[in-house]
Amino acid sequence: MEMYLDLLDEPFDLGHTLDSGQVFRWELRNGWWTAVMREGVVRVKQQGQSIAFSSSSEGLDAKLLRRYFRLDENLVRIYAEITKDEHVTSAIQRYYGLRLMRQDPWECLVSFVIATNTNIPRIKLMVSNLCSRFGRKIEFESVEYKSFPEPDVLAEASLESLTQCGLGYRARFVKAVAEKVSARQVFLDELSFLDYERAKATLIEEVLGRKTLLGIGRKAADCILLFSAGKDDAFPIDVWMASVLARYYPSLFEERMVQRLQAHVAKKSRLTAKDYDVISGVMRRYFGGHAGYAQQYLFHDARNPGRHTS
DNA sequence: AACCAGGTGAGGA
């Protein structure tokens, strides 16, 4: 049965949102964006200011999708807050309606553990392999889909079987975080209730003197907080961002830090943990409480060359 | 054939 989401004049661009590198499981099939959510399958299509969708289960309803795409938040107001310069302004114009989402934290966590030192197509491939091998079968409109595997399933998977999903050296990190989460040593659903600093500390810093999650550094933690925990003030720094900052925002940094950014982009050296904190901190203060939105627009813009009109 | 890709952990100065 086909149903609709009413956007009520809220800006939303489904395609840009799902294709901006924040989520890795959506596929465009016959004009419909399709994915597995919470043990069900949903397909979505945008028709102007309304969103048509249908799903395999009752629970996958409009309310859930509105929350997932964060449609009840005032994007125009967020635009007004982050419009600090011509660079974000042009990116917003180009990708108008791109939204940050509220993904499942577990899936997001695993995705960004996997996302180290690789590219987006292969992240999608590895996540897909993981689901094919360890997910539960779901049939929808005569097509078989797979759910994202639960923490305990990946915790009990052999290192060899994880490696066979093409994870490479990431296999042991995936297993490690799965063990922590399935053993309830980390509570991902609680991240939303903590402020940015505490949530980030929970993911990567020392808690009671010992490391919580192997395979989660600063960048991965920022992505997880931004894409699944609603921490809009997170500002992840990857090589793309370093490139953008060195090129368009050098005036925000000391000369030494600009050199560090350039060296990082040129692969001559890595950012230290302290560099990362300084750089991310500067950008968080510059853009404010929704800095993560600015980051996502700048990131998406940097990854899509040739679309510049000016 | 090198080189790159939404980085991170380990080891040593």
Added chain:
DNA sequence: TCCTCACATGGT
């Protein structure tokens, strides 16, 4: 705290 290196793999 900083620097260097290894890390698996698929695509150019």
